[in-house]
Amino acid sequence: EPEVTQTPSHQVTQMGQEVILRCVPISNHLYFYWYRQILGQKVEFLVSFYNNEISEKSEIFDDQFSVERPDGSNFTLKIRSTKLEDSAMYFCASTRRVREKLFFGSGTQLSVL
Amino acid sequence: AQKITQTQPGMFVQEKEAVTLDCTYDTSDPSYGLFWYKQPSSGEMIFLIYQGSYDQQNATEGRYSLNFQKARKSANLVISASQLGDSAMYFCAMRVNAGGTSYGKLTFGQGTILTVHP
Numbered sequence: 001e002p003e004v005t006q007t008p009s010h011q012v013t014q015m016g017q018e019v020i021l022r023c024v025p026i027s028n029h030l031y032f033y034w035y036r037q038i039l040g041q042k043v044e045f046l047v048s049f050y051n052n053e054i055s056e057k058s059e060i061f062d063d064q065f066s067v068e069r070p071d072g073s074n075f076t077l078k079i080r081s082t083k084l085e086d087s088a089m090y091f092c093a094s095t096r097r098v099r100e101k102l103f104f105g106s107g108t109q110l111s112v113l
Numbered sequence: 114a115q116k117i118t119q120t121q122p123g124m125f126v127q128e129k130e131a132v133t134l135d136c137t138y139d140t141s142d143p144s145y146g147l148f149w150y151k152q153p154s155s156g157e158m159i160f161l162i163y164q165g166s167y168d169q170q171n172a173t174e175g176r177y178s179l180n181f182q183k184a185r186k187s188a189n190l191v192i193s194a195s196q197l198g199d200s201a202m203y204f205c206a207m208r209v210n211a212g213g214t215s216y217g218k219l220t221f222g223q224g225t226i227l228t229v230h231p
Contacts, residue, residue: 031217043158043204043221055216089156098217099165099210101148104158 002026006092006105013082013112021077021108023092032075033093033102034067036060043091049075082112115140117207119222126195127230133180134190134225136205144210147188148219149179152202161203164188195229202226 005024013019025032034046047057049067066078075094079086089109093102116139126132138147149161164172164179172179180189192199203226206219 033218035219042223043206043219045218045220048216048218050216056218091158093158095217098208098215099146101160101163102217102219103160104150106155106157109156 002103004092004094004103004105006090006108008108009106010109011111013110015084015112016081019079019082019110021079021090021092021110023075023077023105024073025075025092025094026096026103027073029094029096029103031055031095031098032067032069034077035091035093035104036088037091037107038088046077046090079110082110084112086110087112115142115145115207115209115220117205117220117222119205119225121225122223123226123228125228125230126192128197129194131191131193132195132227134192134203134205134227136188136190136222138186138188138205138207140207140209142209142211146208146210147179147181148206148208149177149188149190150204150206151199152204152224154201158204162190192227197229197231200227200229 007022032049037043047061048055064080069075089107091107092105095102118137145166147164151159162174162177164181176193178191202224204224205222
């Protein structure tokens, strides 16, 4: 079965630094998402992306966050100036149609020190 | 606003027994979908089963079935013949279709940790 690929699997950064989390969604998918999961807590929606623009975002997705699809395959999440509370597992997901299941990547564990 | 509630922080089951994981939801949208995902200790999110609000029959996928009770707004996951490899966190999630304007956002419950004993 096709997969959503995320890199790196682990990222350690210093508070205040910028990080870019990378994702390669499944090739024929049109809708892309970022979710995060703070350790031991539920999975939270951050942002959805369709037709080269943000279609929906949560309150968590403030000005420190941005997403980009720079070419036909990659989908990135940038955190401009990381905070301690940004430490979490970040999941990328994609789907071909809105009413179909979401395919999740295996996540990037971000640790902010 | 939509809400998903999983009231069982942890569940235990003997190998080969069946187990039910509870999920209740709240939405005013008549068109929605309910999902169950499994998250093993390795962290990835694995899709298990889907139920649409207009589906007439309960969804089944192998050993997984969804006990969908629309009037009670519940969508419980039933795992039959539990295996040791079923030990994981299980999340219930909902997507509302919002009259066709939804971009597919999922709202997740808090999760239930299932432990299968030999």
